Amino acid sequence: MRADAARNRARLLEAAARLAAEHGAANLTMEAVACAAQVGKGTVFRRFGDRSGLLLALLDREEERFQAAFMAGPAPLGPGAPAAERLHAFGPAVLRHEDAHRDLYLAAAQPDPVRRHTVPARRVRLAHLAALLREAGTDADPELAAQTLLGYLDPGLVRYLLSGRGLPLSRVEAGWHDLVARMLPAEAR
Amino acid sequence: MRADAARNRARLLEAAARLAAEHGAANLTMEAVACAAQVGKGTVFRRFGDRSGLLLALLDREEERFQAAFMAGPAPLGPGAPAAERLHAFGPAVLRHEDAHRDLYLAAAQPDPVRRHTVPARRVRLAHLAALLREAGTDADPELAAQTLLGYLDPGLVRYLLSGRGLPLSRVEAGWHDLVARMLPAEAR
Incomplete structure (x- = not known):
């Protein structure tokens, strides 16, 4: 994985971890992660496949x-x-x-x-x-x-x-x- | 449950148990149970809801x-x-x-x-x-x-x-x- 892709992934995970801590992992959505990390929804799906x-x-x-x-x-x-x-x-x-x-x-x-x-x-x-x-x-x-x-x-x-x-x-x-x-x-x- | 309904249910379970023992529970279907017990498929669904x-x-x-x-x-x-x-x-x-x-x-x-x-x-x-x-x-x-x-x-x-x-x-x-x-x-x- 190129360095910027790895950084990008880490940033998305950071945002997801914050959301999960605040609202519970059961309520985590791909949309919310995209929104919190200020990227398009497609980027989150490309990175992790699915929820x-x-x-x-x-x-x-x-x-x-x-x-x-x-x-x-x-x-x-x-x-x-x-x-x-x-x-x-x-x-x-x-x-x-x-x-x-x-x-x-x-x-x-x-x-x-x-x-x-x-x-x-x-x-x-x-x-x-x-x-x-x-x-x-x-x-x-x-x-x-x-x-x-x-x-x-x-x-x-x-x-x-x-x-x-x-x-x-x-x-x-x-x-x-x-x-x-x-x-x-x-x-x- | 009326006595004939109970007997009917027991007979279906008997057939299902036999099929599960022969072919594995993972391969059990509602159709096969109906066929083995010589009843319509609808009877099996009515009795057990689903698989x-x-x-x-x-x-x-x-x-x-x-x-x-x-x-x-x-x-x-x-x-x-x-x-x-x-x-x-x-x-x-x-x-x-x-x-x-x-x-x-x-x-x-x-x-x-x-x-x-x-x-x-x-x-x-x-x-x-x-x-x-x-x-x-x-x-x-x-x-x-x-x-x-x-x-x-x-x-x-x-x-x-x-x-x-x-x-x-x-x-x-x-x-x-x-x-x-x-x-x-x-x-x-």
């Missing part, structure tokens, strides 16, 4: 920032802390991150029940969790334990627990810490 | 049978065995049941990431697991632990693990038994 392409691009942008935080950011979420501490920090970080962008995560959720598990962002989180579980000396099957941990943080489940069931966030966070501890040997919890 | 109504009715029928098995069938899945044994038996029973009807569960899967968690069948399973966890004296939060256990048995995840990742069923089952044990106090595992 779901735009939502995916927004999600990628947020997910890249979050990945940078857990892979290279400050400890205990990032490297430098013991693996068990990083596992404990991961849950609240995901809950906070997805709460800030919840509409986006729900709007872009993959509807196919099998393909949902092949989404790249999910595989990055999964590999991260499995690596930390191994490093912390888990006595569980690391791949299946990572799936279990990730399943607990599913945006649809979290939204259901908080809004549908009315659980306080503190209880969902406590459930995360308890689950992490159960996956680790007693001395590493 | 997704038919799939949901088929799923309800299978789910009722499965619920009868874990709520009133023989131990250790049904009552009579200690709660921990019933928890251990639940996972392989779900895996077997959903494997036999996997196309149906995937075809009827609720695409909305939040509403997925409000499906009646899910709530019945959840209440069952939470009750068994309490009875077995879990030291975890029973509602959250039940969500964790149920998330492990998600049909999309299981299909992904078996087909996408190529894990043997025995490893997925072993993961279930390990997860159940981690949710129970040492003396009840």
